[in-house]
Amino acid sequence: MKNIEFSEETLKTIREIINRYPEGKHKSALIPILHIAQSEFEGWLSPEAMSYVAEILNIEPVEVFEVASFYSMFNLKPVGKCVIEVCHTSSCWLMGAEDVINHIGKRLGIKPGQTTSDGLFTLKTVECLGSCGTAPMLMVGADFYENLTLEKVDTLIDACKSSGKSSSYLVDKMLG
Amino acid sequence: MGKKLLLQNIDVPGINTYEVYRKTGGYKSVEKVLEQKNPDAIVEEVKKSGLRGRGGAGFPTGMKWSFLAKPEGVARYLVCNADESEPGTFKDRYLMEKIPHLLIEGMITSSYALGANTSFIYIRGEYFYVLRILEKAIKEAYENGWLGKNIKGSGYNLDLYVQVGAGAYICGEETALLESLEGKRGNPRIKPPFPAVAGLYGCPTVVNNVETIAAVVPIVNDGGDAYAAVGVERSTGTKLISASGHINKPGVYEIEMGVPVEEFIYSDEYCGGIKNGKKLKAVVAGGSSVPILPADLILKTAAGNPRLMTYESLADGGFATGTMLGSGGFIVMDETTSIVKNLWNFSRFYHHESCGQCSPCREGTGWMEKILHKILHGHGTIKDIDLLWDIQSKIEGKTICPLGDAAAWPVASAIRHFRKEFEEYVNNPESIQDVKHYFNVHNVAEA
Numbered sequence: 238m239k240n241i242e243f244s245e246e247t248l249k250t251i252r253e254i255i256n257r258y259p260e261g262k263h264k265s266a267l268i269p270i271l272h273i274a275q276s277e278f279e280g281w282l283s284p285e286a287m288s289y290v291a292e293i294l295n296i297e298p299v300e301v302f303e304v305a306s307f308y309s310m311f312n313l314k315p316v317g318k319c320v321i322e323v324c325h326t327s328s329c330w331l332m333g334a335e336d337v338i339n340h341i342g343k344r345l346g347i348k349p350g351q352t353t354s355d356g357l358f359t360l361k362t363v364e365c366l367g368s369c370g371t372a373p374m375l376m377v378g379a380d381f382y383e384n385l386t387l388e389k390v391d392t393l394i395d396a397c398k399s400s401g402k403s404s405s406y407l408v409d410k411m412l413g
Numbered sequence: 414m415g416k417k418l419l420l421q422n423i424d425v426p427g428i429n430t431y432e433v434y435r436k437t438g439g440y441k442s443v444e445k446v447l448e449q450k451n452p453d454a455i456v457e458e459v460k461k462s463g464l465r466g467r468g469g470a471g472f473p474t475g476m477k478w479s480f481l482a483k484p485e486g487v488a489r490y491l492v493c494n495a496d497e498s499e500p501g502t503f504k505d506r507y508l509m510e511k512i513p514h515l516l517i518e519g520m521i522t523s524s525y526a527l528g529a530n531t532s533f534i535y536i537r538g539e540y541f542y543v544l545r546i547l548e549k550a551i552k553e554a555y556e557n558g559w560l561g562k563n564i565k566g567s568g569y570n571l572d573l574y575v576q577v578g579a580g581a582y583i584c585g586e587e588t589a590l591l592e593s594l595e596g597k598r599g600n601p602r603i604k605p606p607f608p609a610v611a612g613l614y615g616c617p618t619v620v621n622n623v624e625t626i627a628a629v630v631p632i633v634n635d636g637g638d639a640y641a642a643v644g645v646e647r648s649t650g651t652k653l654i655s656a657s658g659h660i661n662k663p664g665v666y667e668i669e670m671g672v673p674v675e676e677f678i679y680s681d682e683y684c685g686g687i688k689n690g691k692k693l694k695a696v697v698a699g700g701s702s703v704p705i706l707p708a709d710l711i712l713k714t715a716a717g718n719p720r721l722m723t724y725e726s727l728a729d730g731g732f733a734t735g736t737m738l739g740s741g742g743f744i745v746m747d748e749t750t751s752i753v754k755n756l757w758n759f760s761r762f763y764h765h766e767s768c769g770q771c772s773p774c775r776e777g778t779g780w781m782e783k784i785l786h787k788i789l790h791g792h793g794t795i796k797d798i799d800l801l802w803d804i805q806s807k808i809e810g811k812t813i814c815p816l817g818d819a820a821a822w823p824v825a826s827a828i829r830h831f832r833k834e835f836e837e838y839v840n841n842p843e844s845i846q847d848v849k850h851y852f853n854v855h856n857v858a859e860a
């Protein structure tokens with residue numbers, strides 16, 4: 238487990254975000270900061286991470302938990318290095334999302350919501366991600382993979398395996 | 414080719430950059446309003462244009478703007494709704510990704526009209542790469558003097574920020590969005606007070622969809638009358654349609670309001686017909702929340718007139734035989750589609766996305782999902798179909814926000830138009846062959 242503490246550089250970014258809002262309205266920065274925390278602290282929000290964010294914003298830890306638990310992008314349990322999020326809503330469903338989910342599940346030996354025992358992959362089903370015209374689709378980190386075929390899915394899984402591709406997406410993307 | 418007012422330059426190479434966007438006439442609307450120095454005149458033009466909100470409800474934008482309270486010494490806010498989570502809808506993503514400066518230009522012009530000095534674009538968390546595109550474009554706008562203090566020497570100040578969500582359909586509902594922007598759970602607020610009086614941080618606020626705000630640019634440039642001259646009846650201007658499902662050419666199309674549905678589905682200019690030469694079975698015309706219509710009723714109204722892509726024509730016949738334009742999420746289903754299975758998928762979605770504040774929605778969406786699962790797996794009874802009908806009727810209109818209606822309408826319309834198919838699932842469960850279960854595995858950690 239990494240130290241639950243942001244770097245000076247990250248703290249600078251966080252101060253910039255807080256300064257966007259009127260005085261006394263700094264709680265508006267909570268969701269952006271939780272994204273940063275999740276990406277810096279191994280892809281999930283531990284109770285320690287949430288308390289740390291509460292401290293930064295000078296609010297109660299329960300206020301942070303209340304928000305973190307509402308939004309589906311926040312993981313409140315540890316996840317694999319590479320989180321594969323497959324859309325299973327309307328158009329993706331019509332275009333074969335079920336086959337994609339079953340294929341990934343079989344290859345990795347897990348069901349949606351589970352993590353492989355080597356800690357490499359988590360499989361999640363998610364609701365419509367606005368790629369319905371290029372269905373079926375999945376997301377890894379901030380990257381969209383669209384017009385999926387089972388071959389494409391296999392190539393992606395292989396690439397994740399060999400590169401150790403991590404979905405701690407916001408680290409480079411948010412601070413880049 | 415129909416007239417385009419938003420995407421006419423979408424194929425110009427480099428249109429996503431400031432330089433190219435500016436060369437094609439970008440930011441002219443900002444120059445115009447800063448020169449004229451008459452914010453109320455902009456509101457008048459928007460009223461004249463007949464523009465209606467493109468987020469789904471179709472509320473007249475000019476009227477909404479004129480409701481904005483203007484107490485002395487109190488900040489006003491413009492918040493752009495870029496949450497885009499209605500299944501089947503992906504037009505805002507397309508616009509923001511391909512031509513981000515159009516949204517930013519619209520935000521500046523609209524903020525000036527409303528007298529806002531700080532504005533936000535609230536974007537769903539999953540659109541992270543789009544957020545980066547917007548941030549880059551905003552930086553370019555600051556560098557070129559379109560944002561910040563004393564814009565182009567006018568004395569007008571405006572800061573524009575992108576706020577990120579974190580995965581919650583309900584945050585597309587405007588008051589839930591404001592709660593989320595304040596750093597809270599996305600629970601919709603009881604109205605009144607409306608955001609126009611007490612919105613973000615309790616201040617007067619206008620919330621508008623991405624496409625609505627982009628449409629302000631051509632309205633200011635060419636005048637409200639020119640905008641109103643496009644389209645038919647009270648459906649003025651153009652509309653971005655997200656087309657998906659079993660069609661040859663899925664994608665985002667800017668249509669002139671009034672294109673016949675039949676032309677939209679079968680013409681090569683748009684969807685290019687049904688995939689693999691199959692027959693059309695049904696369409697969900699305005700995002701998952703609107704009533705589903707069978708092929709005959711989507712192509713022609715009950716009175717036998719061609720159905721057009723307009724607010725009025727799609728709604729012709731009320732819910733008995735019509736539907737809604739909604740967000741313009743046009744989902745096409747071919748003859749092989751199981752309506753029951755599709756409805757179960759929608760109901761699962763609404764159950765997952767209910768915020769849980771109102772009992773009819775929180776409980777009802779779960780019951781509907783369960784009953785549909787039961788029917789889908791061959792364990793349903795005729796009574797279950799009636800029970801589904803009963804439940805949806807007890808959600809509609811009985812919740813704080815319209816998510817309840819959005820969950821009820823797909824169920825009501827599917828039963829209304831396809832009851833026979835539900836009965837078939839009940840009477841001949843052995844005929845159901847296409848139900849898959851996620852396979853079972855053991856010895857893995859639950860995430």
Ligand SMILES: Cc1cc2nc3c(=O)[nH]c(=O)nc-3n(C[C@H](O)[C@H](O)[C@H](O)COP(=O)(O)O)c2cc1C
Nearest residue numbers: 466467468494496497498585586587621622625815
């Ligand atoms: C459950 C629910 C989800 C919604 N999602 C969106 C959305 O993703 N984008 C949007 O612009 N409007 C959405 N709306 C509509 C908004 O509440 C609001 O009417 C709209 O943003 C106003 O902008 P407009 O007048 O420009 O359409 C949603 C409404 C409900 C009830």
Ligand code: FES
Nearest residue numbers: 324329366368369
């Ligand atoms: S239904 Fe999958 S992205 Fe919209």
